[in-house]
Amino acid sequence: MTITLPGLIVLLVIAALCGAVARAIAGDVRGGCLVSTALGFIGALLGPWIAQQFHLPEPFMLRIAGQSFPVLWSIIGASVFVAIIHLVSRRR
Numbered sequence: 253m254t255i256t257l258p259g260l261i262v263l264l265v266i267a268a269l270c271g272a273v274a275r276a277i278a279g280d281v282r283g284g285c286l287v288s289t290a291l292g293f294i295g296a297l298l299g300p301w302i303a304q305q306f307h308l309p310e311p312f313m314l315r316i317a318g319q320s321f322p323v324l325w326s327i328i329g330a331s332v333f334v335a336i337i338h339l340v341s342r343r344r
Contacts, residue, residue: 259318263319268285270323271291273327274291274327274329275287277327294330295330295331295333296321296329298332299327300325302325310325312324
């Protein structure tokens with residue numbers, strides 16, 4: 253599997269946007285663009301796994317440079333991940 257540099261950059265931007273949306277939904281996490289990008293990719297792993305467990309379809313899949321990116325499930329997965337982080341690391 254190979255990916256071009258422009259394709260990788262587009263995937264990074266989409267992951268950052270998905271992570272930023274998830275941070276806005278679930279509550280803010282410290283960090284900037286790199287944290288949003290990491291959350292987007294974590295959501296891209298966690299979200300489709302959740303969808304597969306419940307036998308749910310992917311309504312919005314982007315194909316970039318031959319790679320699929322599950323946008324909706326990425327946002328949902330990242331939101332769940334942020335919510336879990338908030339539950340585990342409550343500050344008092």
